[in-house]
Amino acid sequence: MRRAQRKWITYSALAAAAAVLLVVLISDGSRGRAAAEDRPFDVSGLGSYVSFKQGGYDEYLTKHADADRPSADIRISGGSFSRTEGMTAKVLDEFEGVSGQLAQTGDEGSMTWEVDVGQPGLYQIGLKYYTVKGKDSDIERELTIDGEAPFREAKSLIFNRVWKDESSKLERDGRGNDLTPKQAEAPMWREAWLKDATGYYEEPYLFYFSAGKHELTLSSIKEPLVIAELKLTNPDIAPSYDELANRYKEQGYRNAEGVLITVQGEAAVYKSDSMLAPYNDRSSPAVEPYHASKLRINAAGGWAWRMPGQWIEWEFETPEDGLYQIAFKNRQNYLTGMSSLRTLYIDDEIPFREAKRIGFAFDSAWQTKVLGRGEDDPYLFYLKKGRHSVRLEVTLGEIAPVVRTAENSILELNSIYRKIISYTGVVPDAFRDYALEKRIPEMAGVFREHSDRLQTIAAIIEGPDGGSNDRSALLNTLAYQLKDMAERPDTVPSRLDSFKNNVGALGAWLLMMTEQPLAVDYLLVSTPGAKLPDPDATRWEKVRAETASFAASFYENYDDFGGEEGTGRSVSVWITSARDQAQIVKRLIDDSFTRQTGISVNLKLVSADILLPSTVSGEGPDVALQVGNEVPVNFATRNALQDLSVFPDFDEVRTRFEDSAMVPFAYTDGYYGLPEQLNFPVMFYRKDIIEDELKLKVPQTWEDVYALVPELQKRNLQFGLPQKGLNAQGNDLVTTDIITLPPSPTFAMLLYQHDGQFYKNGDTASGLDEEVAIGQFKKWTDLYVNYKLPIQVDFANRFRTGEMPIGIIDYTMYNKLVVFAPEIKGLWDFVPVPGTATADGTIRRDVGGGGSAAVMFQHTDDKDAAWQFLKWWTSEETQLAFGREMEVRLGASARYPTANVAALTKLPWPTADLAKLMEQMRWVRGVPEVPGGYLTGRHIDNAFRRVVVQGEDPRETMAYYVRYMNEEIAARRKEFNLP
Numbered sequence: 001m002r003r004a005q006r007k008w009i010t011y012s013a014l015a016a017a018a019a020v021l022l023v024v025l026i027s028d029g030s031r032g033r034a035a036a037e038d039r040p041f042d043v044s045g046l047g048s049y050v051s052f053k054q055g056g057y058d059e060y061l062t063k064h065a066d067a068d069r070p071s072a073d074i075r076i077s078g079g080s081f082s083r084t085e086g087m088t089a090k091v092l093d094e095f096e097g098v099s100g101q102l103a104q105t106g107d108e109g110s111m112t113w114e115v116d117v118g119q120p121g122l123y124q125i126g127l128k129y130y131t132v133k134g135k136d137s138d139i140e141r142e143l144t145i146d147g148e149a150p151f152r153e154a155k156s157l158i159f160n161r162v163w164k165d166e167s168s169k170l171e172r173d174g175r176g177n178d179l180t181p182k183q184a185e186a187p188m189w190r191e192a193w194l195k196d197a198t199g200y201y202e203e204p205y206l207f208y209f210s211a212g213k214h215e216l217t218l219s220s221i222k223e224p225l226v227i228a229e230l231k232l233t234n235p236d237i238a239p240s241y242d243e244l245a246n247r248y249k250e251q252g253y254r255n256a257e258g259v260l261i262t263v264q265g266e267a268a269v270y271k272s273d274s275m276l277a278p279y280n281d282r283s284s285p286a287v288e289p290y291h292a293s294k295l296r297i298n299a300a301g302g303w304a305w306r307m308p309g310q311w312i313e314w315e316f317e318t319p320e321d322g323l324y325q326i327a328f329k330n331r332q333n334y335l336t337g338m339s340s341l342r343t344l345y346i347d348d349e350i351p352f353r354e355a356k357r358i359g360f361a362f363d364s365a366w367q368t369k370v371l372g373r374g375e376d377d378p379y380l381f382y383l384k385k386g387r388h389s390v391r392l393e394v395t396l397g398e399i400a401p402v403v404r405t406a407e408n409s410i411l412e413l414n415s416i417y418r419k420i421i422s423y424t425g426v427v428p429d430a431f432r433d434y435a436l437e438k439r440i441p442e443m444a445g446v447f448r449e450h451s452d453r454l455q456t457i458a459a460i461i462e463g464p465d466g467g468s469n470d471r472s473a474l475l476n477t478l479a480y481q482l483k484d485m486a487e488r489p490d491t492v493p494s495r496l497d498s499f500k501n502n503v504g505a506l507g508a509w510l511l512m513m514t515e516q517p518l519a520v521d522y523l524l525v526s527t528p529g530a531k532l533p534d535p536d537a538t539r540w541e542k543v544r545a546e547t548a549s550f551a552a553s554f555y556e557n558y559d560d561f562g563g564e565e566g567t568g569r570s571v572s573v574w575i576t577s578a579r580d581q582a583q584i585v586k587r588l589i590d591d592s593f594t595r596q597t598g599i600s601v602n603l604k605l606v607s608a609d610i611l612l613p614s615t616v617s618g619e620g621p622d623v624a625l626q627v628g629n630e631v632p633v634n635f636a637t638r639n640a641l642q643d644l645s646v647f648p649d650f651d652e653v654r655t656r657f658e659d660s661a662m663v664p665f666a667y668t669d670g671y672y673g674l675p676e677q678l679n680f681p682v683m684f685y686r687k688d689i690i691e692d693e694l695k696l697k698v699p700q701t702w703e704d705v706y707a708l709v710p711e712l713q714k715r716n717l718q719f720g721l722p723q724k725g726l727n728a729q730g731n732d733l734v735t736t737d738i739i740t741l742p743p744s745p746t747f748a749m750l751l752y753q754h755d756g757q758f759y760k761n762g763d764t765a766s767g768l769d770e771e772v773a774i775g776q777f778k779k780w781t782d783l784y785v786n787y788k789l790p791i792q793v794d795f796a797n798r799f800r801t802g803e804m805p806i807g808i809i810d811y812t813m814y815n816k817l818v819v820f821a822p823e824i825k826g827l828w829d830f831v832p833v834p835g836t837a838t839a840d841g842t843i844r845r846d847v848g849g850g851g852s853a854a855v856m857f858q859h860t861d862d863k864d865a866a867w868q869f870l871k872w873w874t875s876e877e878t879q880l881a882f883g884r885e886m887e888v889r890l891g892a893s894a895r896y897p898t899a900n901v902a903a904l905t906k907l908p909w910p911t912a913d914l915a916k917l918m919e920q921m922r923w924v925r926g927v928p929e930v931p932g933g934y935l936t937g938r939h940i941d942n943a944f945r946r947v948v949v950q951g952e953d954p955r956e957t958m959a960y961y962v963r964y965m966n967e968e969i970a971a972r973r974k975e976f977n978l979p
Contacts, residue, residue: 053152053408057201060151064208068121069234076216078103078128078227081111087220095226096130098189103227107134108911110219113230117214122206123232125194125216130226131161131187136274136884137908140221143194146214150207156826158197159225160272160309162186168267170297177295179587182885183274189228198822199308199396199514200404202356207232222910241352241379248323253382256322259527263314264288265300265329265520269389270313275304275891283331284366285545286537287521292545293552299519303334306517311345311393316525318383325378325528326390327370329521329535332360337469338461340516341399344371345391346381354379357397360518366535368524380528390523394516402457403513407823409450410510413503414801416446418689420492422715426803428493437489447486454479474509478502504797507823514822569865570600574621576608584885585625592881593872599865615640615857622860623869625676626852629664630742632673633929635855637976642856643670647867656874660849661899663926668978673853674874675899679725679810680849680924681745681833682916684795684817686805688827689717698806699834701843702750709787712805720793720807721746721783723941725850741937743927744944746808748848750776752925753836763930764973766965768940768958778954781947791948796820799828808833810850811917812897819893830913832920849924851899879903932965932972939965 053059079091079101087109092102105111117123131139139159142149149155165181172178193204209232216230239247266278281287281299289296300312318324332340339359343350350356360369372378396403420443424434436443458475481502485492492499524532537545575582582605589601604621606614611627614620615635635641644650650671654662657675665673683698690696694715699705709719722745743758751758754776760767767773783789795813798804800821814830835843854873856866872878880903883896887908898904901921905914939961946952973979 053411055152057151057153057196057205058404060208061206064122064206067208068119069206070119070121070123071234072117072119072123072232074115074117074123074232076113076115076230076232077101078229080113082114082215083112085110085112087111092226095228096187096189098130098228100228104132105218105225105227106220107222107224108220110217111227112215112217115209115214115216115230115232117209117211117232120209120211122208122234124204124234125207126191126231126233127159127194128189128191128228128230129159130189130228131159131185132224132226133187134223135906135908136161136185137223137887139223139225140910141225142219142221144217144219145207145209147217152826153196153201154194154205156197156221157194158309159190159192161274162188162190163271163274163276164269165278173586173590175294178280178297180277180279180297180583180889182587182591183271183277186270197309198825199394200400200407202395202397202400220911222908238350238353238355241354241373244352245380248380248382253323255380255528256318256320256324256383257527259319259322259324259525260530260532261316261318261525262522263316263525264298264522265314266297267314268300268312269315272309272311272393273304273307274887275889276301276310276312277304277889279304281331281519281521282549284537285541286366286535290545292548299521301517302519303517305519306334306394306515308394308396308514308516311391312520313345313389313391314523315387315389316523317387318385318525321384322382323380323528324383324525325370325372325380325530327368327524327526327532328360328392329366329368329524329533330360331366331519331521332362332517333364334362334515334517336362336471337463338362338471340518341395341397342392342516342518343395345389345393346383347389348391351381352379357395358392359397366521368532368535370532378528383525390525392518392520396514396516399513402460403510405453406457406506406510406513409453410503410507410823412446413450413506416440416443417496417500417503418715418717418802419443420496421717421803424493424496425716426496426718428496430494432493433490434493436492443492444486444489447482451479451482451486454482471509471513474502474505478506500801500803504801507800507821511820511822568598568600569862570602571623571860571862571865571869572602572604572621573623573625573869574604574606574611575625576606576611577626579605580889581626581886584882584889588878588881588885592878593869597865597868597872599868601869618859620857620859622862622866623854623856625854625873627673627855629851629853629927630929630934632665632853632855633667633931634934636667636670636672637931637972640858641672642858642860642863642866643672644674644856644867644870645669645671649871653871653874656876656900656902658899658901658921658924660924660926661851664929665853666928667930673855674870675851676854676874676879677851677897678849678899678921678924679812679851679897680847680920681722681749681808682811682830682920683806683808683833684799684813684828684830685807686799686802686824686828688824689802689805694805698831701837702834703837705834706787708806709789713788717802718790718798718804718807719787720795720798720804720809721789722793722795722807722809723791725810741941742850743848743937743940744780745810745848745850747777747780747940747944748925748927749808749833749846750780752846752848753844758936759928759930759933759969763928764979765969766936766962768936768965769962774955774958777943777958781944781954784948785951791945800824811920812895814913815893815895819891831916832923835923845920845923846925847920847923848927850927851897874900876900876902876906880906883907930969931976931978932969935968936965 077100081103087106089111090104092104093099095102103111138161141157143154143157163183164186166184167181170178170181195204278297278300279302280295280297287298289298305312339361342358344355344358358371370378419440420436423436423439454475458472461472481499485495575585582603586603589603594600611624632641661675661678662671665671685698690698696708696711699708712719725742725745751773754772756772756776757767784791795804795807795809796816832845833847835845837843854870856870860866879898879900883898883903886894886896895907943957943961946957947954
């Protein structure tokens with residue numbers, strides 16, 4: 001049988017080789033080299049369309065356009081602060097090799113210094129700092145001068161931590177695949193200018209100081225910091241390359257002889273972001289190193305290296321003094337018709353002005369770029385013998401004013417959209433004349449201005465040849481629509497929906513334009529003009545590699561993360577999420593669990609819907625991770641899961657979680673799961689709309705909500721309520737069972753705030769026929785019947801446009817908004833949900849919780865080993881490590897909603913936001929799961945729609961569906977011989 005199988009694989013491989021050969025020959029002959037020249041954008045025509053955000057940096061600079069740039073150098077020692085507020089600070093005489101008056105700041109509160117400015121003018125502010133142990137996230141501060149933030153962007157200043165591979169030696173799993181190296185912080189003293197973290201402004205911020213005494217205050221938003229020094233100065237401007245080249249000639253520098261140094265991209269020494277771990281690239285057999293069937297860590301950067309401010313640094317050693325050229329083997333197949341821009345640093349300095357914007361042009365294949373003004377005119381760098389560093393930092397370059405202008409357009413177009421819907425509503429009457437040109441006289445002018453602006457941006461992107469591309473098509477479409485609506489304002493109501501969608505698409509375009517990805521295989525430091533290796537593989541090398549990869553696909557299993565099977569104790573674990581999560585779990589197991597206990601773990605990545613059939617067939621795992629809250633009780637009723645409460649230290653383990661988190665896993669005096677994630681709702685709101693524009697207060701109680709909704713509806717704005725929960729990424733929760741639907745978070749909130757319950761009589765019957773439940777069901781449906789709240793809510797998009805400036809939704813929406821809507825950064829916030837006032841004045845803010853669980857199966861042979869794994873997995877240390885690694889690899893959008901309370905407090909939340917989360921968490925109540933309870937959420941939804949859509953009576957409708965719920969509960973209890 002094996003011989004026949006090998007023979008069949010060989011024939012298949014030969015057939016595949018023929019197909020691959022044909023594909024390679026065709027693609028190699030038709031592959032387009034750099035779709036566009038490495039040219040900068042001409043943004044000179046954009047000046048007339050620049051608009052300023054109110055209170056923004058552009059507006060601030062305009063006010064001080066005539067101010068001088070003094071050459072003074074004012075230095076302030078960190079420890080000479082005049083006062084602190086809400087912060088426990090220390091003055092240090094020495095820290096990590098630096099002596100003097102140093103200040104150790106906390107992660108909350110503020111610190112103020114006094115500064116005496118002799119010459120009035122604009123200054124850059126620099127900071128010498130050391131990152132101390134915190135929550136492994138970037139440091140964030142707010143700057144105020146004399147008690148006020150000089151401009152809006154100064155309220156969020158980011159200081160990077162420095163990261164490195166924990167080990168320079170790559171480890172491999174039991175199947176011979178390279179493991180992604182773990183990222184570890186490399187704390188060090190750094191000097192940084194206060195600048196824009198989004199990259200919208202290339203140069204550091206300028207701050208105006210009049211002559212005399214001033215106060216500088218840094219308020220902690222996130223993470224502690226040691227500050228050695230602040231300085232106010234205007235640093236020297238880097239020379240042009242021609243000026244530097246003339247200096248080289250004057251000083252008689254000569255080319256280095258016979259040097260070719262190769263530094264692998266994955267061997268980077270430092271990086272600005274823990275997401276920038278080296279990775280496996282299989283796009284070409286010419287990538288070093290390469291294996292046809294095994295995963296090899298062989299590249300740096302890629303898609304993760306795309307956001308402004310991110311940098312990667314390499315080191316090398318030169319054998320002699322002299323002039324060198326530098327080249328990068330890179331692949332930039334992301335930005336069609338554009339270059340990915342980088343700023344070059346040599347030994348921590350920008351060597352010349354042109355190095356601020358080095359473009360890597362689009363190409364579908366790997367290419368070697370020699371830094372310079374052309375293939376025959378490389379930049380030359382004078383390097384002394386010894387160790388040197390090269391750093392590439394993502395920059396927007398000349399794109400920066402383009403994205404700033406587009407962002408302002410989004411905000412202004414959304415503002416005019418809100419004015420329009422204040423008269424028309426979100427679904428205008430097609431047969432009504434709203435006379436918008438009279439009611440909003442500025443509307444046509446705004447449309448024309450932004451039409452011209454977007455056309456100008458499109459022309460800049462298309463370049464002198466005027467060829468349309470995927471980045472200009474949307475701009476031209478929206479520009480045409482705006483121009484036509486300005487000329488025909490009577491058509492605006494009928495086109496309102498497409499207008500909103502196009503502006504929303506412009507927001508996605510904005511995010512796309514700020515992304516500058518680039519992959520690096522290796523860099524070359526060589527004698528100028530040296531012959532460099534061919535960056536791409538030959539046709540026959542590609543054929544051979546593709547054939548070998550195809551043959552390996554028959555025996556390589558990339559979803560199995562287990563090592564070689566041993567003779568000791570072992571546990572089989574299934575994880576139902578994604579490959580990134582599985583890789584992190586596998587590394588944690590190898591680094592911690594197996595090393596501490598000696599128990600090996602066979603980890604497999606599986607689809608969530610395979611768990612039930614595999615359990616029924618007896619082929620399931622010992623432990624399953626990240627299963628829905630509905631799974632434990634449903635499986636426990638069928639004797640498929642192990643009761644965890646029988647273990648002697650169970651009571652100690654359960655103290656890791658809020659009592660509410662354990663509720664869904666309770667069944668017949670036992671517990672059949674441990675909570676992993678805990679999700680619950682909070683209230684998000686747009687500060688710029690609710691507080692600044694409408695002058696309204698954020699509601700504290702439901703009475704406040706009832707008062708707020710009409711105020712919003714006067715302007716046709718909406719208050720949002722959730723119909724179902726969200727997952728960890730802020731997206732709608734999807735269940736694998738078409739019947740199972742968790743109860744509405746809004747109904748659970750109202751029910752629990754009035755001491756209602758989903759089940760009664762020892763969970764043997766539905767509690768939704770009780771008077772309190774009927775009353776809260778009517779109150780819930782009245783919000784939709786009487787106040788006309790929308791049933792289906794695309795909260796992220798409506799919140800982004802301001803159409804829904806306030807709403808209650810799961811707190812994981814925070815993760816989505818941080819990444820999804822960068823243009824409203826700093827314009828929104830969240831608070832605990834509105835509550836119900838009690839007689840003593842206390843506001844009850846009870847909410848229902850959701851999440852996921854880890855379970856042990858009844859058929860497990862070594863239950864003690866499986867229990868040790870569950871204890872390890874849900875421990876503070878492991879949950880914290882997993883949460884931080886998730887954010888390290890995937891960014892802030894992957895912040896983990898762990899159910900372990902101690903671990904949650906140590907994840908990189910801003911201090912003020914964490915306090916609000918913890919306040920809401922103490923009001924979370926678990927939603928119980930009972931046999932037959934899987935129909936509860938579905939019938940609540942049925943009853944809701946029958947009342948809201950069909951106009952039925954709430955009391956009769958709920959009573960009708962409670963009968964179905966009770967019948968199902970009774971049937972299941974009878975089936976499982978329960979009393």
